[in-house]
Amino acid sequence: MSLKYLKIMEEIKLGLATGSLIAGGKLPSVRRLSQHFSCSKNTVIKAYSELEKEHLIYSVPKSGYYVVAEFQHRTNENEVIDFLSAGPDKNVMPYLEFQHCINQAIEHYKEELFTYSDQQGSYSLRVQLVKHLQNLQVFTQAERLVVVSGSQQALHLLVSMPFPNGKNNILIEQPTYFGFIESLTLHQATAFGIELSMKGIDLDRLEYIFRNNDIKFFYIIPRFHNPLGHCYTNFEKKKIVELAEKYDVYIVEDDFLGDLDPDAKSDPLFSFNPSGRVIYIKSFSKIFLPGLRIAAVVLPSLMNSNFLRYKFSSDFNSSALSQGALEIYLKSGMFTSHLKKIKEVYHTKMQTLVEACDSLLPAHTHFSKPTSGFYLSISLPEHVTAKQIVHMLNEQHIYVDDASRFFLPEYKRDTLLRLSISQVNTNTIKRGIEQLAQCITLIDDRNDDRKNHPIPNNLFLL
Ligand SMILES: Cc1ncc(COP(=O)(O)O)c(C=O)c1O
Incomplete structure (x- = not known):
């Protein structure tokens, strides 16, 4: 046929x-x-x-x-508008093509896919991954690369591992990906924060922290940040790597959405020092199928064997079936055409969201303006809390995320919203933002009323 x-x-x-x-x-x-x-x-x-x-x-x-x-x-009033879910868009998941790859992998590798396998990851997949990473300006060798069971595994292991610099503390952007904060908490690691706003980080402050706080590594999400949607410029990335070199700090670069970057000139931090200062982590969960639980990590050669010891004690090896099928998907060129399609989809959705925020949100509401990725964040006016907004919108079947879990306790802010475009239907974005704008205005006006007409104290005595 x-x-x-x-x-x-x-x-x-x-x-x-x-x-x-x-x-x-x-x-x-x-x-x-x-x-x-x-x-x-x-x-x-x-x-x-x-x-x-x-x-x-x-x-x-x-x-x-x-x-x-x-x-x-549905385009009716009751339609769910989902700015909350953060898995890839179900409409562009290549289930059928991947099913063919699984079948081919089983035919080719047979029982090898169903027994214990190489703890570093299958060599032939690593070769394909090395080729794929070149498109992202990450030039490395299969020997330096480890296949992990999702980037979360790599992050979790790195928190607990000793590093060649012999240092102990971890620096994170504030806010940052809450899965990493969970790993820090569970390991009782000492964490320092550096404030990240839509304008970036204060590089002088970064230098101060690097110099004075025994930092083992700086965990950074340089493109389409979760939750902010922020991207660093190449200049900033280069500077951060230089400072890390100067103060003997490692960088753990989580480039989870790097493949979606429409700017071909934007480089990862890794490219500014490929010799081992930067540990590069590439997830496939947002751009492909998260259930495969496959990601890649590029390590400095002198950390490789210790990392493998930690990985071995965590799960022996990552799923050989997932690895075999992913290898075929990459090798066949299907991944490249899938990527082309999803780049377009997410770029268009994000543009629609940014335009809607630009034209509809009240003037004193600030928001990031990513060119793609999954997340856009909204900084609410003072005294309008994310919780209030989430609650009000839920009643209208509009779901947005209160970003307070992305903060360490001492940085906690309750005025940040995260909107994800991954599952939302493009046709509903504008209506969702219209409702959000109305909620902000309503709560803001109520607060103004309270300020202008304070309740007399003695009323409480009645
Ligand atoms: C920034 C970031 N890094 C890492 C992960 C973990 O991804 P995975 O373990 O599925 O590769 C996520 C998941 O949402 C994330 O948002």
């Missing part, structure tokens, strides 16, 4: 994503589609049965095929 069925599937998925096919709606008959695509009825049946396997459509005997309810793109 030709691969035309993939084209039919793609067309139907597009209809689902754009809302032209609605929940419960009947799909065209097999005969009509076969005429439309000039293909056999079997090809259409194959496309429909694959979509059924993906739970996007279902069949009713003697009636036809229908769209599954969950994929309804």
Whole structure:
């Protein structure tokens, strides 16, 4: 059978994503589609049965095929607007293509995929990863690279590991990814914070902390920061690496969304010192399939064997099945075309969100303006708390994230919201921001009223 069925599937998925096919709606008959695509009825049946396997459509005997309810793109008032979920957009996950890769991997590697495997990661996958990292200006060798079970594993292990500089404390941006804060807390590690705003960090302050606080490493998310959506300039990245070199501090660079960067000139910190000062971590969870639990870490040669000891005691090795299938997906070029598609999707969604915030949010509300990535953050006016906004919006089925868990206790702020574009339907972004703007104004006005008309003290005595 030709691969035309993939084209039919793609067309139907597009209809689902754009809302032209609605929940419960009947799909065209097999005969009509076969005429439309000039293909056999079997090809259409194959496309429909694959979509059924993906739970996007279902069949009713003697009636036809229908769209599954969950994929309804309602434009009515009750539609859920999800700025909360942070997994990749389900509509662009390449399930079917990847299923082929899993089958091919099993055929090729057979039982090797179902037993213990190389604790550093399969060599042939590492070779593919080295090639992929070159697109991100990370030039390294398979020997320096370790495959880990998600970047969270690498972060967790690095917190507990001794480093060649013999230092003890960890520096983090404030705010930062809460999964890393959890690792710090569980390990009872001593952590210092440096404030990161939408304008960046204070480099003089960074130097002061590096000089005085026995910093083992600085954990940094340089592109499309979680939760802020902030990106550093190349100048800042270079400067940070220079300071790290000067004060013998390591950098742990979490480039989780680097692949989405539309700016081809933007470089990772790693590229400013590839010799080992920067430990580079590449997750596949946001741009690909998080369930694979595969990420890559590039380590300084002198840390490699110790890192492997820590990894071994944590899980022996990362899933060989995931590794085998990912290797084939990378090697076949499918990953490159997937990346091209998702770069476009997330860039467009983010642009829509930034434009909506620009035109609709009250003047004294500040927000980041990322060019892509998953997150945009909103700094609320004083006395309007994230909790209040989350609560009010929830009642309207609009979900946003209170970012207070991204702070160490001494930096805690309750006026930061994180909006994720990964799962939100583009058509609903504007309405979501309109409602958000109304909530901010309402709470702000209420606060002003209280200030202008204070409740007389003696009222409490009544
Ligand atoms: C900034 C950042 N780093 C790392 C991770 C962990 O990703 P994974 O372990 O799935 O690669 C996440 C997950 O959300 C994240 O947001």
